[in-house]
Amino acid sequence: MEYILIFIVGSLVGFLVAWVWFNKRKKELKQEAGRVEREIQTEREIWYGFSQFNEKMAEVKVSRKQKIMDELKRVGKVQTNTAADLLDISRATAFRYLEELEKEDKIEQIGGFGKDVEYRAK
Numbered sequence: 001m002e003y004i005l006i007f008i009v010g011s012l013v014g015f016l017v018a019w020v021w022f023n024k025r026k027k028e029l030k031q032e033a034g035r036v037e038r039e040i041q042t043e044r045e046i047w048y049g050f051s052q053f054n055e056k057m058a059e060v061k062v063s064r065k066q067k068i069m070d071e072l073k074r075v076g077k078v079q080t081n082t083a084a085d086l087l088d089i090s091r092a093t094a095f096r097y098l099e100e101l102e103k104e105d106k107i108e109q110i111g112g113f114g115k116d117v118e119y120r121a122k
Helices: 002-075 080-087 091-103
Strands: 107-110 118-121
Touching: 002 080, 002 091, 002 118, 080 091, 091 107, 091 118
Parallel strands: none
Antiparallel strands: 107 118
16 A cells, blocks of 8 residues: 555656646747747848848849930940949949940940940940
């Protein structure tokens, strides 16, 4: 009888310890899941922000290239410095825009290189 009582009490204590441990572990897993979900949400917001930024920059690029085309229609020719001054950007950026327009077959380069290079609309 004494052994049965010890067995029952031991079983109850073991069950209680296991129940407490599992509930603690369950709470930790919920907290971890919450942290992971917040991290995922933060990453989504960051990538969404990058996406919006890239879309805005694409719009700016199209607008600037259109201004260059408008200037070419108005004046007939444009140099890299002129485009840079017109758009208030660096010469390197203006050169890239002009190169893109040339690759799009909208303008043509006149001259070899350097300050003598001009661009005309096709």
